[in-house]
Amino acid sequence: MNYPPIAQEPSVHIGAYTSVPPTEIIFCEGDRNYTHVHFAHRPMMTLSVTMRVLHERLGEANFLRVNRSALVNKAAIAEMDADAVVLHNGLVLPVARRRLSFVRRSLEVMKPQIFLLLVFATTFSEAQNLIKNPDCELPLIAGKISFWTEALGTNWTTRSDDPTAQSGSNYFFAGEGVEAELSQTIQLDDYKCSIDPENQRFNFTGYTRSWNQKPTDESQIIIEMLNANDAVLQSDDLGTFNTISNWNFVSKSIQSPALTKKIKIRLLSHRKNGDNNDGYFDSLSLVAEKNLPATITVKSGNWNDPTVWLCGQVPGSTDAVVIRHVVALPGSYTAHAGQVAYEAGGSLSMSTNGKLQLGN
Numbered sequence: 001m002n003y004p005p006i007a008q009e010p011s012v013h014i015g016a017y018t019s020v021p022p023t024e025i026i027f028c029e030g031d032r033n034y035t036h037v038h039f040a041h042r043p044m045m046t047l048s049v050t051m052r053v054l055h056e057r058l059g060e061a062n063f064l065r066v067n068r069s070a071l072v073n074k075a076a077i078a079e080m081d082a083d084a085v086v087l088h089n090g091l092v093l094p095v096a097r098r099r100l101s102f103v104r105r106s107l108e109v110m111k112p113q114i115f116l117l118l119v120f121a122t123t124f125s126e127a128q129n130l131i132k133n134p135d136c137e138l139p140l141i142a143g144k145i146s147f148w149t150e151a152l153g154t155n156w157t158t159r160s161d162d163p164t165a166q167s168g169s170n171y172f173f174a175g176e177g178v179e180a181e182l183s184q185t186i187q188l189d190d191y192k193c194s195i196d197p198e199n200q201r202f203n204f205t206g207y208t209r210s211w212n213q214k215p216t217d218e219s220q221i222i223i224e225m226l227n228a229n230d231a232v233l234q235s236d237d238l239g240t241f242n243t244i245s246n247w248n249f250v251s252k253s254i255q256s257p258a259l260t261k262k263i264k265i266r267l268l269s270h271r272k273n274g275d276n277n278d279g280y281f282d283s284l285s286l287v288a289e290k291n292l293p294a295t296i297t298v299k300s301g302n303w304n305d306p307t308v309w310l311c312g313q314v315p316g317s318t319d320a321v322v323i324r325h326v327v328a329l330p331g332s333y334t335a336h337a338g339q340v341a342y343e344a345g346g347s348l349s350m351s352t353n354g355k356l357q358l359g360n
Ligand SMILES: [Ca+2]
Pocket: 135, 136, 137, 165, 166, 167, 168, 169, 170, 171, 282, 283
């Protein structure tokens, strides 16, 4: 196999007899006294050098430590999420909580580029899978599955054979233990304006499967809607499954109650047989259903006062407006809306020359 020549730019000695240009390295994964180096154009290489030493060799300026075991080439980072960096190759690496502000500061110079990407992401946010590491394809970090929490059991890991994955190479596997649960909690701040008027649905899909044995181990999926204090507002048990011959498709569309701030995805594996707990999961997805923007009043006042509206924005000519309070159109003011609905207690009063224009 031929790899591109590596002599065109200054190379750095990274370990053993290996020298490479730092720009060829995407990220390094620390593993005690060893470091796995992931390159852009050549196979992964394991060096017997600690990540800290390698960081010094590569230069502190161009590489960024994002968590205990990941050192990332800044140039490989496409954007920063609330708690992760997203690389140009699509890989998402969690950022340790105590490193968040440092990582954010270090990426400040990349802001214009990040901003453009965020604008792009927002435009298509309805189709975005809200679950992180939904396919269990990210490398384990210190032996643990990235972005997921071991709510019960400590042996959750990836599995890839017998059976093969539903998608990609790996799937979620509880390891040993009688009862196990893996969970992920997703923040819904971006959907406040449609959740609170109860106008937001979330569509979940995923696959379950059990190992071929009788009695058969089971997979169970529960989806919870949480408020700001993590109290459960609504819980949906999608069922308990033990399909052995194929991956079993599970789907559910769920309306989120008002004041929902987070969705918690709970994967439960129940052992009925043997040492291994063999209720498997793969290919999970949670997508917010697209909605008309709901512009709804939260208090009485003038139409042109942004604080009258739930999301702090005066409605535009395509917005579906819901009036639940006493709203006044000031004199000589033209209000715009796509449509207007009145609920109990809602009314609109007009002053001289005040106008409400529907549509463009
Ligand atoms: Ca997978």
